[in-house]
Amino acid sequence: MNEMSLPRPNNLDSFWMPYSDNRYFKQNPRMLARAEGMSYYTPEGREVLDGTAGLWCCNAGHGRREIVEAIQKQAALMDFAPTFQLGHPIAFEAAARVAEMTPAGIDKVFFTNSGSESADTALKIALAYQKARGQSQRVRLIGRERGYHGVGFGGMSVGGIGGNRKQFGAMLPYVDHLPHTHDPKRNAFAKGQPEHGIELADRLEDLVALHGDTIAAVMVEPVAGSTGVLVPPTGYLQRLRELCDKHGILLIFDEVITGFGRLGTDFGAERLGVTPDIMTMAKGLTNAAVPMGAVATSNEVFDTVVNGSPAGIELFHGYTYSGHPLASAAAIATLALHREEDLPGRARAIEPYWQEAAHSLSSAPGVVDIRDFGLIAGIELAPREGKPGARAMDVFRKCFDDGVLIRVTGDIIALSPPLIVEKPHVDRIMGTLSDAIHAIA
Numbered sequence: 001m002n003e004m005s006l007p008r009p010n011n012l013d014s015f016w017m018p019y020s021d022n023r024y025f026k027q028n029p030r031m032l033a034r035a036e037g038m039s040y041y042t043p044e045g046r047e048v049l050d051g052t053a054g055l056w057c058c059n060a061g062h063g064r065r066e067i068v069e070a071i072q073k074q075a076a077l078m079d080f081a082p083t084f085q086l087g088h089p090i091a092f093e094a095a096a097r098v099a100e101m102t103p104a105g106i107d108k109v110f111f112t113n114s115g116s117e118s119a120d121t122a123l124k125i126a127l128a129y130q131k132a133r134g135q136s137q138r139v140r141l142i143g144r145e146r147g148y149h150g151v152g153f154g155g156m157s158v159g160g161i162g163g164n165r166k167q168f169g170a171m172l173p174y175v176d177h178l179p180h181t182h183d184p185k186r187n188a189f190a191k192g193q194p195e196h197g198i199e200l201a202d203r204l205e206d207l208v209a210l211h212g213d214t215i216a217a218v219m220v221e222p223v224a225g226s227t228g229v230l231v232p233p234t235g236y237l238q239r240l241r242e243l244c245d246k247h248g249i250l251l252i253f254d255e256v257i258t259g260f261g262r263l264g265t266d267f268g269a270e271r272l273g274v275t276p277d278i279m280t281m282a283k284g285l286t287n288a289a290v291p292m293g294a295v296a297t298s299n300e301v302f303d304t305v306v307n308g309s310p311a312g313i314e315l316f317h318g319y320t321y322s323g324h325p326l327a328s329a330a331a332i333a334t335l336a337l338h339r340e341e342d343l344p345g346r347a348r349a350i351e352p353y354w355q356e357a358a359h360s361l362s363s364a365p366g367v368v369d370i371r372d373f374g375l376i377a378g379i380e381l382a383p384r385e386g387k388p389g390a391r392a393m394d395v396f397r398k399c400f401d402d403g404v405l406i407r408v409t410g411d412i413i414a415l416s417p418p419l420i421v422e423k424p425h426v427d428r429i430m431g432t433l434s435d436a437i438h439a440i441a
C-alpha cells in the first residue's frame with residue numbers, strides 16, 4: 001500500500017483519548033495507521049512490531065484476510081438486526097462456537113460489546129441467579145485487590161485498582177475484596193506459577209465469617225493482567241473453587257485476556273485446571289476486528305435464572321448490539337482460525353523460549369521482578385524517586401521510537417504478543433526492550 005494514502009488527522013483537538021495523557025500526546029503524537037501480521041505501521045510507513053497484540057486482543061495477528069472477508073460479507077448481507085425478541089442465524093452460530101470452546105458444562109453464552117460490559121453482565125447474572133434460587137440475601141460481590149474488570153460501575157467497584165476509582169466517589173454498595181497475590185519477598189523472579197501464596201485464598205473464609213451468607217459471587221482474573229501481570233500461586237484458584245462451593249458462592253473468572261489461547265489453552269480455566277461457574281470474555285473473541293464481549297455461564301446458572309422465572313422475559317438485561325451481525329461474523333471467522341492454526345498450541349510451543357527471553361532481562365538496571373505465564377510477561381522496574389510510572393513510560397516511548405510496541409502500567413512493562421509470534425520477533429521485542437531499559441536511567 002502507498003503509505004502516503006494512509007489516513008492522517010488534520011487536527012487532534014476533538015478526540016478525548018481514553019486512559020491517556022491527552023496533553024502530552026497532543027504535543028508528541030505517536031500514531032498507528034495500518035497493521036498486518038505481527039506489525040503496525042505509522043502514517044509515515046515506519047514498522048512497529050506489536051509486543052502487546054494491540055491491547056491483549058489481536059491474538060491471530062493483524063489484518064487476517066479470513067476475518068476481514070467475513071465482516072465484509074456480513075455487512076453486505078445484513079448490517080444490523082435486533083436480538084431482543086428476534087434473532088439472526090449468525091448470532092446463534094457464534095454462541096455455539098464459543099460454547100464448543102468453553103469448559104464442559106459452561107454452555108450458555110450472553111453477548112456484550114466489551115470486557116467492561118461482560119464484567120457487569122456477569123455480576124448481574126450472579127445476583128439474578130442467587131435470587132432465583134431463593135437466596136436473595138446474597139447481594140454481596142467479592143473482588144480482589146489489584147483486580148481489573150473494566151470501567152463500568154460494577155467492574156470498577158469489584159475491581160481493586162485505586163487509581164481507577166479515586167475520581168469517581170460513588171461505588172457499588174455491598175462489595176468487598178480478597179487480598180492480591182503479589183508477594184515479591186517470596187516469589188520474585190518466579191518462572192510460571194509462583195510457589196507461595198495458596199493460603200491467600202483462605203481469606204475468603206474471613207469474608208464469609210464477616211458477611212455470613214450474603215455473598216453472591218467472587219470474581220477474579222485467572223492471571224491479573226492490567227495491574228501488571230500477577231500469576232496465581234500454585235493451588236490458589238483450586239482453593240478458591242473449593243471455598244466457593246463450600247459456601248454457596250458463584251466463582252466468576254474474568255477471562256478477557258486469558259481467553260482464546262493466551263495461556264496456551266482455549267481458556268485460562270483449562271490451563272489452571274479450575275472450572276468457574278461464569279466466565280467473561282472479549283478481546284480475542286473477534287481478534288478485536290469488531291468489538292464484542294461475551295459471558296458464558298454454566299447450564300445450572302442459566303436453567304435456574306431462566307426456568308425459575310415467570311413466563312416472559314427472564315433476564316432484564318441486554319445491549320442493542322448483543323450478538324451484532326458484524327461482530328458475530330468476526331467471532332466465527334476468528335474461532336475458525338484459532339482452531340485451524342492451533343493458536344493455543346503455537347503459544348504453548350514458544351512459551352519456554354518466551355520465558356527464557358523475558359527472564360534474560362533480570363540483570364538489566366532497575367529491574368526488580370520478572371513474571372511470566374503463557375505468552376504473557378511482566379517486567380517490573382524500580383520507580384523513580386517521587387515519580388511513579390515515569391521510568392516505564394520513558395521505556396515505552398523509547399521502544400516505540402525504536403520500532404517495538406510494549407505496554408506499561410505504573411512501572412511494570414506488560415508484554416503479550418500475538419500468538420503467531422516467532423523466535424526472531426521474541427528476540428527483537430526483548431532486545432529492543434533491554435536496550436531501552438539500559439538507555440533510560
Ligand SMILES: Cc1ncc(COP(=O)(O)O)c(C=O)c1O
Binds near residue numbers: 114254283
Ligand atoms: C480482565 C479484564 N477485564 C475487563 C477488561 C475491560 O475490557 P474493555 O476495555 O473491553 O471494556 C479488561 C481490559 O483490559 C481486562 O483485562
